[in-house]
Amino acid sequence: MLRIDRAAYDAILAHARRDHPDEACGVVAGPAGSDRPERVIEMLNAARSPTFYEFDSMEQLRVWREMDDRDEEPVVIYHSHTATEAYPSRTDINLAQEPGAHYVLVSTREPDTAEFRSYRIVDGAVTEEPVEVVDQAPAAE
Amino acid sequence: MAIEVRIPTILRQYTDGAKAVEGSGSTLAELISDLETRHPGLKDRLVEGDALRRFVNVYLNDEDVRFLGGLQTTVDDGDAVTVLPAVAGG
Numbered sequence: 001m002l003r004i005d006r007a008a009y010d011a012i013l014a015h016a017r018r019d020h021p022d023e024a025c026g027v028v029a030g031p032a033g034s035d036r037p038e039r040v041i042e043m044l045n046a047a048r049s050p051t052f053y054e055f056d057s058m059e060q061l062r063v064w065r066e067m068d069d070r071d072e073e074p075v076v077i078y079h080s081h082t083a084t085e086a087y088p089s090r091t092d093i094n095l096a097q098e099p100g101a102h103y104v105l106v107s108t109r110e111p112d113t114a115e116f117r118s119y120r121i122v123d124g125a126v127t128e129e130p131v132e133v134v135d136q137a138p139a140a141e
Numbered sequence: 142m143a144i145e146v147r148i149p150t151i152l153r154q155y156t157d158g159a160k161a162v163e164g165s166g167s168t169l170a171e172l173i174s175d176l177e178t179r180h181p182g183l184k185d186r187l188v189e190g191d192a193l194r195r196f197v198n199v200y201l202n203d204e205d206v207r208f209l210g211g212l213q214t215t216v217d218d219g220d221a222v223t224v225l226p227a228v229a230g231g
Contacts, residue, residue: 025228047229054229057198057205064225077228091231095196097151098226 002076002102002118003132004028004037011040013106013114016080019045020108023053028076028104029067037075037102045079052091053079076118078104086115088126096121102129144172146222155183169199170212172222187224188212196227 008028016024025045028037041063046056067073077098081089086105088096096103099122107115120127143163148156156162162180166172170188177184187197192211199206200223206214216222 027228043228052229052231054227057200057207057225057227060198060225060228061200061203061205061223079230089231091229095227095229097149097196098228100150 001130001132002037002104003035003134004076006133006135008037008040009116009133012078012104013116015040015042016106016108019080021050021082022048023050023080023082025053025055025077025079027063027074028078029070029072030075032071032073035075039072050082074098074101076104077101078106081105081107081109083109085109086117088119088121093121093124093126099123104131143218144216144220144222146172146176147224149224149226151226152183152186152224155180155186165218166216168212169201169206169210169214169216169222172216173212196229198225198227199223200225 015026023045026040026042029039029041030036044056044059045053047054084107086107088103088105103119103121105117116131118129118131120129143165145161145163147161148159153159162176164172164175166175173184173187187194193199201209201214201216202221
């Protein structure tokens, strides 16, 4: 299951709407091992495409180093589909290389309907998981 | 001295779980071949034919080696190489 706070959930949907009709992409970082997505980081879609996304390699290096320095990891990797459902495409499955991440797909195909779904993608196998949106950040431990 | 190579989670199966390994060589291609002698299987995940795989990012210090010389990029003792899986999809 993916638990994500309302602010992060809303930020991902807003990013996807803003970049429509191109695909939007990004990560939500959280403390390593915590499974808590806390810090939304919008990434450039270097492909600037309605049917493909790819992180810019230099931006990715900066963001990944920053996460390392903060003892964080990419808890969520998200991107949008702009004309199809929020389900991993064959390309998404073939290119998924973060078996520990929640892969979030949102769809902007309907202007007034939010589609936000989450998956694990491991060795080509897709498993959908429930998404629980919490209205306040979990208490600090 | 040696060249430190940082390994992403998905490739640590080839490094007994190590986050970083060390190797030597005068080019990235030689470095990867050197790593392969101790971490068999790693090379195939990085290289396809005579080029880096399309969806693997390799950085020398702060540069993407695609903007340098690819596999022919010169490396030196004390350099740091970072491997990150590209994040991409459709």
